[in-house]
Amino acid sequence: MSESTDRPSPEDYSNGMRIAGGMIWGTVLSLTIGSGMVLLPQVPRPWLWAVPVMWVALSGLGVWLQWSVARGNCPKCGREQSVTRLGKRCPQCRSYLQASNRKIIRI
Numbered sequence: 001m002s003e004s005t006d007r008p009s010p011e012d013y014s015n016g017m018r019i020a021g022g023m024i025w026g027t028v029l030s031l032t033i034g035s036g037m038v039l040l041p042q043v044p045r046p047w048l049w050a051v052p053v054m055w056v057a058l059s060g061l062g063v064w065l066q067w068s069v070a071r072g073n074c075p076k077c078g079r080e081q082s083v084t085r086l087g088k089r090c091p092q093c094r095s096y097l098q099a100s101n102r103k104i105i106r107i
């Protein structure tokens with residue numbers, strides 16, 4: 001046992017995991033909105049037919065977002081995190097980070 005696989009690397013976040021992650025995100029969100037529509041008597045019942053459409057749309061959006069997610073260390077302070085293509089601020093050093101080609105870049 002010479003090889004260590006303890007430390008996760010960006011390559012560990014495979015395409016399959018990206019698709020599954022996006023689908024799960026879309027499913028959870030659709031279930032939440034869908035059950036909210038069922039519980040509210042004010043929502044017209046025919047509207048519930050929109051839930052499957054919403055599920056497809058949200059899952060697609062989830063996969064699209066996950067597809068480009070970069071995992072790695074902040075270029076400035078080295079904190080490990082996930083960054084989407086929409087960008088976010090590093091929680092440690094407040095640098096504005098964005099995913100580009102599945103790499104974290106500072107902008």
Ligand SMILES: [Zn+2]
Pocket residue numbers: 074075076077078079090091092093094095
């Ligand atoms: Zn940082």
